[in-house]
Amino acid sequence: MVFPKDKVDYSLYLVTDSGMQPEGTTLYSQVEAGLQNGVTLVQIREKDCETIDFIKEGIAIRKLCTKYNVPLIINDRIDVALAIDADGVHVGQEDMPIPLVRKIVGPDRIIGWSVGKAEEVKQLAEWGPDYVDYIGVGTIFPTLTKKNPKKSPMGPQGAIKVLDALETYNATWCKTVAIGGLHPNNIPRVLYQCVSSNGKRALDGISLVSDIMASKNAAGSAKILRDLINGTSFKYVPNSLVSTKNLPTTNDMADIIKTVSKNRPLVQHITNKVHYNFGANVTLALNSSPIMSEIESEVGELSLIPYATLLLNTGTIAPIDTVKSALRAYNDAKRPIVFDPVGYSSTTTRLVLNDTCLSFGQYACVKGNSSEILSLANLSTEKMKGVDASSDNMDLSLLIKATKAVAFQFKTVVVCTGETDVIADGTNSGDYQLSKGTGNIPDDLMCVTVNGGPIPIMGDITASGCSLGSTIASLVGGSDTHSLFYSVITAVALYKAAGKLASTRCKGSGSFHVELIDALYELSHNVDPTKWDVKISAS
Numbered sequence: 244m245v246f247p248k249d250k251v252d253y254s255l256y257l258v259t260d261s262g263m264q265p266e267g268t269t270l271y272s273q274v275e276a277g278l279q280n281g282v283t284l285v286q287i288r289e290k291d292c293e294t295i296d297f298i299k300e301g302i303a304i305r306k307l308c309t310k311y312n313v314p315l316i317i318n319d320r321i322d323v324a325l326a327i328d329a330d331g332v333h334v335g336q337e338d339m340p341i342p343l344v345r346k347i348v349g350p351d352r353i354i355g356w357s358v359g360k361a362e363e364v365k366q367l368a369e370w371g372p373d374y375v376d377y378i379g380v381g382t383i384f385p386t387l388t389k390k391n392p393k394k395s396p397m398g399p400q401g402a403i404k405v406l407d408a409l410e411t412y413n414a415t416w417c418k419t420v421a422i423g424g425l426h427p428n429n430i431p432r433v434l435y436q437c438v439s440s441n442g443k444r445a446l447d448g449i450s451l452v453s454d455i456m457a458s459k460n461a462a463g464s465a466k467i468l469r470d471l472i473n474g475t476s477f478k479y480v481p482n483s484l485v486s487t488k489n490l491p492t493t494n495d496m497a498d499i500i501k502t503v504s505k506n507r508p509l510v511q512h513i514t515n516k517v518h519y520n521f522g523a524n525v526t527l528a529l530n531s532s533p534i535m536s537e538i539e540s541e542v543g544e545l546s547l548i549p550y551a552t553l554l555l556n557t558g559t560i561a562p563i564d565t566v567k568s569a570l571r572a573y574n575d576a577k578r579p580i581v582f583d584p585v586g587y588s589s590t591t592t593r594l595v596l597n598d599t600c601l602s603f604g605q606y607a608c609v610k611g612n613s614s615e616i617l618s619l620a621n622l623s624t625e626k627m628k629g630v631d632a633s634s635d636n637m638d639l640s641l642l643i644k645a646t647k648a649v650a651f652q653f654k655t656v657v658v659c660t661g662e663t664d665v666i667a668d669g670t671n672s673g674d675y676q677l678s679k680g681t682g683n684i685p686d687d688l689m690c691v692t693v694n695g696g697p698i699p700i701m702g703d704i705t706a707s708g709c710s711l712g713s714t715i716a717s718l719v720g721g722s723d724t725h726s727l728f729y730s731v732i733t734a735v736a737l738y739k740a741a742g743k744l745a746s747t748r749c750k751g752s753g754s755f756h757v758e759l760i761d762a763l764y765e766l767s768h769n770v771d772p773t774k775w776d777v778k779i780s781a782s
C-alpha cells in the first residue's frame with residue numbers, strides 16, 4: 244500500500260546524505276532524530292553507493308519511515324524504490340524521463356522532479372496531473388552538499404519565477420519544496436518572500452540535507468526548523484509592519500522625528516565615496532549618529548549597538564563578503580537595512596552585485612530612482628518615455644505599478660524617487676502562510692505619493708538621492724515600534740520639504756548643499772510637519 248498522495252505533508256522534507264553525519268551518529272540515527280522532531284517526508288539520496296548497500300540502507304529506512312507513518316522517496320534509483328517498496332521517487336532533469344518513470348512506478352507512487360526554470364514547469368504542465376506530483380525548486384542558496392553544482396543559486400526571486408510559472412501554466416496539482424543552502428537564518432525569509440505574483444501560491448515545504456544530516460544535535464535542529472516552518476510571521480525589524488490604509492497624520496510624523504532624536508540611532512553606511520561626507524552630515528543633522536565603516540570584522544558588534552541601522556548603497560562596489568556579513572549581522576540582530584541598488588542593471592556587474600544583495604538579505608526599505616525601480620520590476624523605461632509624461636518624463640501610473648511590484652516581490656517598503664516620490668508597502672504585515680499565498684496582489688498594496696513640486700537644483704548636487712537613503716535609515720532606525728511604512732513616508736516628506744526650503748534659500752548648487760543640511764537640521768529640531776510644503780496623497 245503506497246502512502247496516499249493527497250495526504251503527503253511536504254512541509255519539512257529531509258534528504259539524506261551518508262557522507263556528513265558527525266562522529267557518534269549514523270545516517271539512521273540522524274533520520275530517526277528528524278522523524279521524532281517534525282520531519283514529514285524523507286528522501287534517500289545516494290550518489291555513489293553500491294546497490295547492495297543502497298538496498299540495505301533502504302530497507303532499514305523504509306521500516307523507520309513506516310514506524311513514523313512518513314512517506315519515503317528514493318532519489319534517482321527507481322529499481323531500488325520498487326525493490327524496497329518506497330512511496331515514490333525523485334528524479335533530476337538528466338535522469339530517467341518522467342513519462343517513463345510513471346510507466347515503471349505506476350499511478351499511485353509519488354514522483355518528484357528537480358526544477359530550476361520556468362521552461363521545465365511548462366513541460367510538467369503539458370504532461371498534466373498524472374505525472375509530476377511535486378517539484379524541488381532550487382538551488383536557492385549556494386551549498387556544498389551538491390557536488391559539481393550545475394545550477395547557479397536562484398535566490399527567493401528565482402523561486403518566485405517558478406511559482407509564477409506554475410500559476411501561468413495552471414499546474415494546480417503540483418506541490419513545491421525549496422532546496423539548496425536552507426538554514427534557520429534564511430528559511431523565514433524564503434517562506435515570507437516566495438509567493439506567486441498573483442498572491443495565490445506559496446511554497447508547500449522546505450527541503451534540506453546538511454542542517455539536519457550534519458548536525459551534532461539533529462533532534463534540536465529539526466525542532467528549530469519545525470517551529471520556523473510552523474510560524475506565520477517574520478518579525479525582522481522592531482518597527483510595526485501592520486499594513487494600514489490610512490495616511491500618517493502630522494502628529495504621527497512629528498512623533499517619529501522626536502523619537503529619533505531621543506534614540507539617536509547609529510546609521511552604518513556602506514556606501515559610495517562621493518556620498519560619505521554629505522551622508523554623514525545629513526545623518527548628524529537628523530540627530531543620528533553616522534559610522535562609515537566597511538570593516539567586515541566589526542559589523543557584528545555594530546549591529547548590536549542600540550538602534551543600529553544599515554544603509555547599503557552599491558554606488559561603489561564594496562567587497563561582497565563584507566556586504567554579505569553586514570546583511571547577515573543586521574538581519575540576525577533584527578535591525579533595519581535600507582538598500583539603494585545604485586545603477587541597478589545598468590551594467591552586468593551591477594546587476595549581478597545588486598541581485599546578490601537582494602537575494603541575501605531582508606530589507607526594511609529599498610529606495611531607487613525611476614529607472615532602477617522600473618528595471619527591478621522588469622519594466623523597461625523605453626516603453627513609457629513620453630507617454631502622457633508627468634514632469635518625470637515617465638507615466639506616474641507606471642511608476643506606481645512598478646513600485647508596488649517591487650514592494651510585493653521583496654516584501655519590503657519601496658521608494659521610487661522623482662519629482663513625485665512613490666512609496667509602496669509590500670511587507671504584508673510580516674505574515675506568511677505555507678502553501679497558501681498572501682491573498683493579495685501588487686495592485687492591492689498601500690501606496691502613497693509625496694510631491695513638493697519641481698526642485699530642479701536637487702539634481703545638480705552630488706549624493707542627493709543617496710542622502711535620502713541616510714534620511715530613511717535614520718528615521719526607520721530611530722523610530723522604535725512606530726509603523727515602518729509611516730517612518731519611510733515621514734523621511735521622504737521631510738527630505739522633500741527640506742529640499743524645497745533649501746532651494747528657495749540657496750544661490751547655486753554649492754550653497755544648496757549647505758542649505759539642505761541646514762533645512763534638515765531645522766525641520767528635525769523645530770518639528771512641525773504642518774508647515775512642510777509637500778503633499779502626501781494615497782494613490
Ligand SMILES: Cc1nc(C(=O)O)sc1CCOP(=O)(O)O
Pocket residue numbers: 258288357379380381382383385386387388389394422423424425450451452453454
Ligand atoms: C539535493 C540537492 N538538490 C539541490 C538542487 O538545487 O536541486 S541542492 C541539494 C543539496 C541541498 O543540501 P543542503 O540542504 O545541505 O544545502
Ligand SMILES: C=C1C=NC(C(F)(F)F)=NC1=N
Pocket residue numbers: 256258286288318333335355356357378379380381420421422450451
Ligand atoms: C536534486 C534534488 C532537488 N530537490 C529535491 C527535493 F527537494 F526533494 F525535491 N531532491 C533532490 N534530490
Ligand SMILES: [Mg+2]
Pocket residue numbers: 583584585586610611612708709
Ligand atoms: Mg540612487
